[in-house]
Amino acid sequence: MNPPAPVDERTSGDDDSPLRDGELRALLARARAQDDQGLVRLIVSYITLRRVMADVIASIEARDGAAAVARSPLLLRARELSGTLFR
Numbered sequence: 795m796n797p798p799a800p801v802d803e804r805t806s807g808d809d810d811s812p813l814r815d816g817e818l819r820a821l822l823a824r825a826r827a828q829d830d831q832g833l834v835r836l837i838v839s840y841i842t843l844r845r846v847m848a849d850v851i852a853s854i855e856a857r858d859g860a861a862a863v864a865r866s867p868l869l870l871r872a873r874e875l876s877g878t879l880f881r
Contacts, residue, residue: 813877814877818841822838844876847872847873851873
């Protein structure tokens with residue numbers, strides 16, 4: 795298995811959108827079927843990070859209001875990347 799190519803943030807485009815829940819489920823199922831424990835751990839870590847980030851964004855919104863998130867490009871990107879939660 796070859797390591798993924800580094801992502802150049804300067805050239806990120808629309809095809810760099812976050813993985814959808816269905817894509818994550820399929821990727822996780824494939825990794826488990828192939829007994830690729832490293833990939834399983836990576837996907838589970840990514841899912842956990844998405845959940846934590848969504849909770850952080852929700853906490854900031856509850857405490858400071860949605861406008862606080864809207865003013866911050868970093869928080870907006872984090873909201874986008876946390877996407878619909880994998881449940």
